[in-house]
Amino acid sequence: xxxxxxxxHLIIASAIFGGIASASAAEVGKLSFCPDxxxxxxxxxxxxxxxxxxAYENIFYVTNIEDSVYQTxxxxxxxxxxxxxxxxxxxxxxIGGYMASAAKTPSPSDATGRALKEGYVVCIPGSRGANxxxxxxxxxxxxxxxxxxxxxxxxxxxxxxxxxxxxxxSSERIIIDGTSAGGAMSALVGATGxxxxxxxxxxxxxxxxxxxxxxxxxxYCPITDLNHADMEYEWLYGCTNSGVRHLNADQxxxxxELAAECPAYINSLNLKDNEGNPITADNYKEYLKTxxxxxxxxxxxxxxxxxxxxxxxxxxxxxxxGDRPARAGxxxxxxxxxxxxxxxxxxxxxxxxxxxxxxxxxxxxxSYVASVTPLKTPPAFDQYGVLIDVPTPENNVFGxxxxxxxxxTEFSLRHRLHDSKASLSEDxxxxxxxxxxxxxxxxxxxSVAPHWFIRHGAKDRDTSFLVPINLATKLKNSGFDVNFFxxxxxxxxGDYNLxxxxxxxxxxxxxE
Ligand code: DHB
Numbered sequence: 001x002x003x004x005x006x007x008x009h010l011i012i013a014s015a016i017f018g019g020i021a022s023a024s025a026a027e028v029g030k031l032s033f034c035p036d037x038x039x040x041x042x043x044x045x046x047x048x049x050x051x052x053x054x055a056y057e058n059i060f061y062v063t064n065i066e067d068s069v070y071q072t073x074x075x076x077x078x079x080x081x082x083x084x085x086x087x088x089x090x091x092x093x094x095i096g097g098y099m100a101s102a103a104k105t106p107s108p109s110d111a112t113g114r115a116l117k118e119g120y121v122v123c124i125p126g127s128r129g130a131n132x133x134x135x136x137x138x139x140x141x142x143x144x145x146x147x148x149x150x151x152x153x154x155x156x157x158x159x160x161x162x163x164x165x166x167x168x169x170s171s172e173r174i175i176i177d178g179t180s181a182g183g184a185m186s187a188l189v190g191a192t193g194x195x196x197x198x199x200x201x202x203x204x205x206x207x208x209x210x211x212x213x214x215x216x217x218x219x220y221c222p223i224t225d226l227n228h229a230d231m232e233y234e235w236l237y238g239c240t241n242s243g244v245r246h247l248n249a250d251q252x253x254x255x256x257e258l259a260a261e262c263p264a265y266i267n268s269l270n271l272k273d274n275e276g277n278p279i280t281a282d283n284y285k286e287y288l289k290t291x292x293x294x295x296x297x298x299x300x301x302x303x304x305x306x307x308x309x310x311x312x313x314x315x316x317x318x319x320x321x322g323d324r325p326a327r328a329g330x331x332x333x334x335x336x337x338x339x340x341x342x343x344x345x346x347x348x349x350x351x352x353x354x355x356x357x358x359x360x361x362x363x364x365x366x367s368y369v370a371s372v373t374p375l376k377t378p379p380a381f382d383q384y385g386v387l388i389d390v391p392t393p394e395n396n397v398f399g400x401x402x403x404x405x406x407x408x409t410e411f412s413l414r415h416r417l418h419d420s421k422a423s424l425s426e427d428x429x430x431x432x433x434x435x436x437x438x439x440x441x442x443x444x445x446x447s448v449a450p451h452w453f454i455r456h457g458a459k460d461r462d463t464s465f466l467v468p469i470n471l472a473t474k475l476k477n478s479g480f481d482v483n484f485f486x487x488x489x490x491x492x493x494g495d496y497n498l499x500x501x502x503x504x505x506x507x508x509x510x511x512e
Contacts, residue, residue, distance in 0.1 A: 030063060031208045033163035045108045051117045052079040061159035063206030067132055067143040073125035073156045074103040077168045082119030088173035088509055089160060090115035091123040093153055095182035098397035100129035100144050110495040111177055118502055121169035123160060127152035130396040142403045146435045153189050155207040162208030175216040179494025183222030190217025190449040191440040216451035216508060220494030221460050224437050225467050226394055227409050228265050230379040232464035235262035237375055239363040244370045250387055255378040271473045288465055289360050291486050295458045297357040299488035311364030315356045369459050382409045385416030408432050443478045451508045452482045457490025
């Protein structure tokens, strides 16, 4: 391992002094996985069960290493592989806040430990982010500006695929999992496999020359669609501006301006509901309600208490559905069940004693969400220089390599510069484009993973509910397998309900 490290430092030196050149065939050859280079380790699960595994750590996944702290991956192979050579590889990114994330070890308390216990191969790559720096020629260089964190994840996947015959399990079955900014990265990796837009960057990094497609993408509360997220936030939460949100006049004016841009965006997506009916800005809120109602309904079935004060409207008697449980769209009243995104059988049978959620007072519910965690002030994402100078994580990740933040929407740029004609640079337009999952989803696109698991908590206000709903709906409309839900009473968080997640992973892998 020490020698390996030394060798890689030579490459770093060559990257620094010789400039970043495309990787030669000989260098790429150095990306070979060493099957004998492991330590034995184990972890104890909360149940007391011990899981033994081989740990392969600190593996560089590119040859032109810019940041030796982050551009490595760790790989863990359990003693008992779930299904031999076809065992899936569970790849967990710990990116949060668009920050850098070093390769980690598996944890018994999240999906990595659970994946090992289930017998999956686990990969935990590091990646550069908004705060990662190196010193070059005496100057601090920010290494993780967009799209570099994403490129690192792609490079790690290419490494796994390049070494498929040497690494146990199947790199044809990579399942990527992430939360929040990591959920956005998981979505991006899931939607952009082998897309040519990234080739030039990946070539310069000296990635393995192989595919970066994945089999499935697990996205907890993905903070994605960044260049529309401000308008989506204000369009949804504008109803709270003069109430619980307490915006001042300047903030309210920005909120209204942003909200006004959202209907055209919603309409441009050409989304459809499960019955094929168009979803437009006019009926979008009814569509959103179906997901919140399904969430509240499931919570009631599971015995949760829902206060009467938060806008959930219910019906105390079991309506007459004959012998069958209530189903989505079976009834004209606003009493729909889960909008059929989940696989059949995942919802428990309706209990005769539960109340039925018949509707939702959306403004009241949104005010409740805003009262639990104060909303972001407008603009929620591209905030830098509009009403305050403070950059958000998004402004930082779209910043430059000198560490200066940047605007990534024309709306905020124009407000900051007080110039109604200011426009984003060509380079920024390109970076924003390749950092937005929504740009890559189209009918049966081969770059898109076939399977998707998307969760966003029903009281998560970090981004608008429109963001995950649009993502899930666009994927579903485009022919992909999508399991989507807004879990009740969940704030901004990830890797919860692991039985659900691993049940779903079984369902997409065992039946193939
Ligand atoms: C994260 C949360 C945010 O609200 C945001 O804007 C970006 C990232 C996060 O938790 O990763």
